[in-house]
Amino acid sequence: MNTKLGKYTSFNTLLHHMDARVKLITMIIFMVSVFLDYGTTYMNLVVDLFLFLILVILCIIGKVSVGTIFRALKAIWLMIFIILIINVFFPATKTGDIAFSINDFPVYWSSIMNVIFIFARLVLVLMMTNIFTCVTKPLELTNALEFLLFPLSLIRIPIHKFAMALSLALRFVPTLQEEADRIIKAQASRGVDYKQGKIKDKVKSIVSLIIPLFVSAFTSSGQLADAMEARGYDPNAKRTKYKTTHWSIVDTISLFLAASFLTGAILLAIFPYDLFSALQITLPKLK
Amino acid sequence: MRSKKKELELTKRDENIPLDSAIYLSNLSFGYETGKLNVKNVSVDIKKGERVSIIGHNGSGKSTLSKLIDGILVQNEGDIYIFGVKMTDENALILRKDIGLVFQNPDSQFIGSTVRDDIAFGLENNQVPYKDMDAIIEDCARKVDMEEYLKSEPSNLSGGQKQRVAIAGAIARRPKILILDEAGAMLDPKGKKEIRAIIKERKQEDPDLTILTITHEIDDAYDSDRVLVLNHGEIILDDRPEVVFENDDLLRSIHLDIPFSHKLAKVLRKNGVDVPEVKNDEELLEVLCPSN
Amino acid sequence: MPIQLNQVYYTYNLNRPDSKRALEDISLTFDDHCFTALIGKTGSGKSTLIQHLNALLLPDSGRVQINEHVLDFPVQVKKNGKVNYRKMKKLHKKKLPQVKEIRKTVGIVFQFPEYQIFEETVLKDVSFGPKNFGCTEEEAIEKAKKALTMVHLDESFYERSPFELSGGEKRRVAIAGILAMEPDILVLDEPTVGLDVRGQREFFHLIQDLYDQGKSIILATHQMDVVLRTCSRVIVLDQGKVVLDSTPLKLFQDKEFLSSSSIEPPIVFSFAMSLIERGMPIRLENIRSTSTLAEEIARVKGGKQ
Numbered sequence: 001m002n003t004k005l006g007k008y009t010s011f012n013t014l015l016h017h018m019d020a021r022v023k024l025i026t027m028i029i030f031m032v033s034v035f036l037d038y039g040t041t042y043m044n045l046v047v048d049l050f051l052f053l054i055l056v057i058l059c060i061i062g063k064v065s066v067g068t069i070f071r072a073l074k075a076i077w078l079m080i081f082i083i084l085i086i087n088v089f090f091p092a093t094k095t096g097d098i099a100f101s102i103n104d105f106p107v108y109w110s111s112i113m114n115v116i117f118i119f120a121r122l123v124l125v126l127m128m129t130n131i132f133t134c135v136t137k138p139l140e141l142t143n144a145l146e147f148l149l150f151p152l153s154l155i156r157i158p159i160h161k162f163a164m165a166l167s168l169a170l171r172f173v174p175t176l177q178e179e180a181d182r183i184i185k186a187q188a189s190r191g192v193d194y195k196q197g198k199i200k201d202k203v204k205s206i207v208s209l210i211i212p213l214f215v216s217a218f219t220s221s222g223q224l225a226d227a228m229e230a231r232g233y234d235p236n237a238k239r240t241k242y243k244t245t246h247w248s249i250v251d252t253i254s255l256f257l258a259a260s261f262l263t264g265a266i267l268l269a270i271f272p273y274d275l276f277s278a279l280q281i282t283l284p285k286l287k
Numbered sequence: 288m289r290s291k292k293k294e295l296e297l298t299k300r301d302e303n304i305p306l307d308s309a310i311y312l313s314n315l316s317f318g319y320e321t322g323k324l325n326v327k328n329v330s331v332d333i334k335k336g337e338r339v340s341i342i343g344h345n346g347s348g349k350s351t352l353s354k355l356i357d358g359i360l361v362q363n364e365g366d367i368y369i370f371g372v373k374m375t376d377e378n379a380l381i382l383r384k385d386i387g388l389v390f391q392n393p394d395s396q397f398i399g400s401t402v403r404d405d406i407a408f409g410l411e412n413n414q415v416p417y418k419d420m421d422a423i424i425e426d427c428a429r430k431v432d433m434e435e436y437l438k439s440e441p442s443n444l445s446g447g448q449k450q451r452v453a454i455a456g457a458i459a460r461r462p463k464i465l466i467l468d469e470a471g472a473m474l475d476p477k478g479k480k481e482i483r484a485i486i487k488e489r490k491q492e493d494p495d496l497t498i499l500t501i502t503h504e505i506d507d508a509y510d511s512d513r514v515l516v517l518n519h520g521e522i523i524l525d526d527r528p529e530v531v532f533e534n535d536d537l538l539r540s541i542h543l544d545i546p547f548s549h550k551l552a553k554v555l556r557k558n559g560v561d562v563p564e565v566k567n568d569e570e571l572l573e574v575l576c577p578s579n
Numbered sequence: 580m581p582i583q584l585n586q587v588y589y590t591y592n593l594n595r596p597d598s599k600r601a602l603e604d605i606s607l608t609f610d611d612h613c614f615t616a617l618i619g620k621t622g623s624g625k626s627t628l629i630q631h632l633n634a635l636l637l638p639d640s641g642r643v644q645i646n647e648h649v650l651d652f653p654v655q656v657k658k659n660g661k662v663n664y665r666k667m668k669k670l671h672k673k674k675l676p677q678v679k680e681i682r683k684t685v686g687i688v689f690q691f692p693e694y695q696i697f698e699e700t701v702l703k704d705v706s707f708g709p710k711n712f713g714c715t716e717e718e719a720i721e722k723a724k725k726a727l728t729m730v731h732l733d734e735s736f737y738e739r740s741p742f743e744l745s746g747g748e749k750r751r752v753a754i755a756g757i758l759a760m761e762p763d764i765l766v767l768d769e770p771t772v773g774l775d776v777r778g779q780r781e782f783f784h785l786i787q788d789l790y791d792q793g794k795s796i797i798l799a800t801h802q803m804d805v806v807l808r809t810c811s812r813v814i815v816l817d818q819g820k821v822v823l824d825s826t827p828l829k830l831f832q833d834k835e836f837l838s839s840s841s842i843e844p845p846i847v848f849s850f851a852m853s854l855i856e857r858g859m860p861i862r863l864e865n866i867r868s869t870s871t872l873a874e875e876i877a878r879v880k881g882g883k884q
Binding site: 216 | 635
Binding site: 344345346391445446447472473475476477478503542543544547550551554555557558559560568571572575576578 | 620621622745746747772773774775776777778801841843846847850853854857858859869870872873874876877880
């Protein structure tokens, strides 16, 4: 399957039906557990691997394409490569075991592990956000955000207005894309070349896209405001909420599992447990 | 939240306005810029259950008028009465509950991320309890023949379908007045026809519904009980469609279309063929070539 | 023959699960100085076809020839009888040297063309096109002035901001922007949507003028009265295929085809048909508008000629 990264696709799966708030909380918990320190780099990688397996299972349940995530990584290969170079040539520690040498220049295990560790975190974060946005409608996402940020409204920050603005912005992304596409084609017909030309021409061609796009966005936003008003929207009034999900037993179980996972992760971070020394497996020393 | 008592106070009828009036405009004037009026001294009484068309060329003030009636714009002078209640800053939101307004552009009035969410938007504003929403949404989607698309996103819908959703969104709030502000202008002939059919059906099912169609198409105007002609912000004609369209010369002079039979009869006379005044195509056909 | 399409296929999102076939086996020739209508429901492939006429889209397979420029890909991208999509994608991305020349020959006016306006004055905006095609500042201004005269916008508009103009005027500025490039062939995609009766009338006069001045016109429209009045040829698209290529006169008489494709003949035409059914000997081929119908009736009835 070749779907777009992070784009909501309407499927009939367990994950799609879950309450967006549970999904958001679970994602935050996973996020936190990725960035906790479990004592050694090896242990961190073990936890990451465990999390990775969970996420792969979630991908399968939610019919999210794992391939898309890795294809998206293509864009950051260069970054990974640069990190690798920096880590190899400017190692953080010059102690620990040496993996191999290039022309007498020692490459430490710690450098390699560091890069793998950074890469793993990146993949995990990308996976989590991708799964989340693939199985959660933008509107539910904003509703969930609104719910979680509820405490802020107690100090008179108008959360519901921000949430409305956010959901409208998400709604109009595809519309603006279509609009941009149309303008690009119209200008291309007038001889604009977006691919080649001198810097000066390039600037001009971008201007010829940006200005009409702004004009059209402003017109639409005015019309949208009228349409919202016409349907009785009042930013200061109370509104009921149309939810497309219902709290189910799955949500309760998931929330419980997520909470236990977080507890486990925190306990492991506070009381580090070195699995490898317990199993008497010797790994290259990093420090 | 306002108390019921306060709300009653805000929606008190004015005794001088006729009981059967749905929209009553008295000496209404509005200008976007100072010194230039887009709506000039408009006075009109639209009755409950009436189907009225407003025609006029682009820039004649048609759309401005619809926004004034819905309280989206606020007039410089004059008064608006909705079911006899004078519109003020305080009660505009309450009065608006009785009005459904559908605009021209299919894309920029699609508020929700799916058809379902979009219809729900107005219900949320009206504080309809959640448990009642699904039934209303499904019912309204059925009325505009979009029940199979409830989960669809706007980018997968045609212009005509989006406009139908917009109508569903408007009628979901159960308005007593429905205003269509050139709702078909950006659609192809099929889309326009569908919109026309939906409105006809609404009217049949709910004869008390007051419908105001803003248009520049003759077909729309002929569907109504009454036609208002707007030119430079002023109402220059106000009558039944047959009577309004008798004013060929006037309509042509303000760049409005006239019915085909009138147009042809006119050119025929110019060509030396003597034809009497006709009402419609059938009559002209009968005059030119009587059937046996 | 300035434009020739030969077995053109096009699919959006090719090779993806959400792919959508838009054009199927299109073979068409547009002659010099033609006035052709392109009709079909929304989504029938009209817009896709139009974009092939100036290389905004390139065919998946088949061949498009515009004057001497040929755009085709079929041989190179086939491997063991199968289409090699990767290679095709690369080819599509490759800069085609003839594209600029093609876009100068074929000008496209899109739906709501006023969205392409971006300069601060009318004159600047209209001269943008010619400048892109290598004209000097003076030449471009000269061409812009000529184009603005064609769309009946006089000198008083030159230094005005296009954003302050009325809807109809904006649209005329946008069209002048295309005309200033002096294309031989003008393609218009639903050019009158959103205009009022007067704007539409003025617009079709303008197109007729351009045709009389020697331009070829290809017009995608839903307005059958315009097709009858102005076009000499009509092509009907349905689901990406050409289902009819004929004259308006023949199309509007073909009752079977009309009912199957939900096309409604213009009132003038159906009125004339009713007259003929009732026995009035008017000649259908003479009727293109209300005034020509009146002339025909006058001829039969013996009014002044």
